[in-house]
Amino acid sequence: MNGTRNDVITGSAATVCRNFAGVPFTHKLTGAGRDRVAGAIDSVLGSDPGLRRIRLDETAGYIPAALCERGIITKSCAADEKTAVVYISPDEREAVTPFDGAHVRIRAFAPGLDCAGALERALSTAQELENRIPAAFDPEYGYLFSDPAALGTGVTAEVSLHLGSLAYRGRLAETAAAFSKLGLSLKPLDPSRGDSLCLLSDPLGAGISEEKVCSNLTAFALQLADLERRTAAELKNDKKFLSRAAESLGRLETSTELTYAEMTRLLGVMRVAVIAGVSDAGLDGIDRLLEEYSPAVMSASVGYRLDRHTRDVARAAAAARYFRGRDND
Numbered sequence: 001m002n003g004t005r006n007d008v009i010t011g012s013a014a015t016v017c018r019n020f021a022g023v024p025f026t027h028k029l030t031g032a033g034r035d036r037v038a039g040a041i042d043s044v045l046g047s048d049p050g051l052r053r054i055r056l057d058e059t060a061g062y063i064p065a066a067l068c069e070r071g072i073i074t075k076s077c078a079a080d081e082k083t084a085v086v087y088i089s090p091d092e093r094e095a096v097t098p099f100d101g102a103h104v105r106i107r108a109f110a111p112g113l114d115c116a117g118a119l120e121r122a123l124s125t126a127q128e129l130e131n132r133i134p135a136a137f138d139p140e141y142g143y144l145f146s147d148p149a150a151l152g153t154g155v156t157a158e159v160s161l162h163l164g165s166l167a168y169r170g171r172l173a174e175t176a177a178a179f180s181k182l183g184l185s186l187k188p189l190d191p192s193r194g195d196s197l198c199l200l201s202d203p204l205g206a207g208i209s210e211e212k213v214c215s216n217l218t219a220f221a222l223q224l225a226d227l228e229r230r231t232a233a234e235l236k237n238d239k240k241f242l243s244r245a246a247e248s249l250g251r252l253e254t255s256t257e258l259t260y261a262e263m264t265r266l267l268g269v270m271r272v273a274v275i276a277g278v279s280d281a282g283l284d285g286i287d288r289l290l291e292e293y294s295p296a297v298m299s300a301s302v303g304y305r306l307d308r309h310t311r312d313v314a315r316a317a318a319a320a321r322y323f324r325g326r327d328n329d
Contacts, residue, residue, distance in 0.1 A: 007275050007283060008161050008225040010197070012110045013071075014119035014214070015156040016126045017102035018143060019136040025146040026099050034099065038085065041098050044132045045125075051087040051096065062305050065296035071109075071189075073097055094121055102145060102154070104129060113221055115157045115214035122155075123210065155210045158201040159221040160189060164272035165231035167196035168241065175227070184220060196268050197290075200224060232275040245273040249281075252319045257312040260294055263319060285322050293318060 019025060023037060045051055056064050056078075064078040072092055077100045087096040093109045106129075108121035129135075136144040143154040166172050176186040179200065189197045200221055202213050235241040248269040252258075258266075267286050273279035274286070292301070293315045299305045306314075 008228045009113045011160045012115045012118050013158045014108050014122045016106045016122040017154045019103045021134040021136045037103050038098055040133050044129050045087045054086050057084045062296040062299040066300035069294040069296050115218050119214050153210050157213050157217045158199050161198055162271050163198050163228050164196040164268045165228050235276045253323045255316045258316040
């Protein structure tokens with residue numbers, strides 16, 4: 001399971017935020033101050049062979065949107081006209097964004113359940129920066145941020161999970177409430193997607209070490225994945241769910257147009273059907289459709305902006321090819 005995708009847990013991420021010593025927090029920086037901070041960051045990362053320097057202000061509008069849809073940068077970063085430069089690794093498993101909640105935000109990704117691997121990568125880049133630019137750090141309170149509640153490690157760890165069975169049973173809210181009591185956050189990755197891909201995270205690290213943040217989150221993610229599988233097993237003989245799965249498969253095989261929200265809902269049902277053991281549709285193929293057919297990602301793949309109708313037709317055709325093709329395997 002570690003380091004690879006599996007039926008419930010699809011990926012892990014670690015975010016390390018740092019402010020620099022002697023520099024006002026981001027919300028108080030003037031234009032000249034932002035330029036100085038950006039220049040300092042670029043002096044370190046601009047020549048790093050492991051990172052590509054991308055000027056968002058010189059790209060087509062769908063490029064930042066596509067990076068956002070794929071979770072590489074945040075919505076606020078994609079929408080902020082002042083964020084001119086981001087640094088992204090060639091494998092797209094690390095992204096560094098200036099002025100995204102702190103002077104610098106380093107986010108690393110790993111497939112499956114591997115918080116420690118993602119954290120190691122993010123901390124390596126943080127250390128590369130700190131070796132040249134002193135961080136705002138207090139021996140008693142740790143790394144410093146404008147929000148006093150964020151003092152400490154500056155680390156957030158996340159695990160993404162598909163929780164379609166719990167969503168179908170109407171148990172996501174109560175599950176999220178239970179994890180909230182443990183200091184963890186469980187919420188939909190993007191409510192507008194219409195599916196049940198959720199993020200389990202330790203928002204602030206609760207003042208504990210980086211390693212403890214990851215080990216705690218890993219343990220809870222395993223418990224949550226087990227709960228999802230057990231809930232899915234209950235659906236194997238649920239006639240209402242079986243009917244919904246058959247209807248979803250039929251729409252995926254025959255629709256001539258699908259919005260992204262429609263497709264994510266249908267694919268979410270099929271994911272549950274696979275975990276419940278009532279469908280042999282491959283999870284890798286389902287996840288590939290989810291990743292490759294979001295609106296901006298589709299435009300980025302062809303190099304120009306696609307209109308909505310063209311996207312909906314192409315998305316439906318891709319889903320039909322995949323699910324009809326499985327009938328011929």
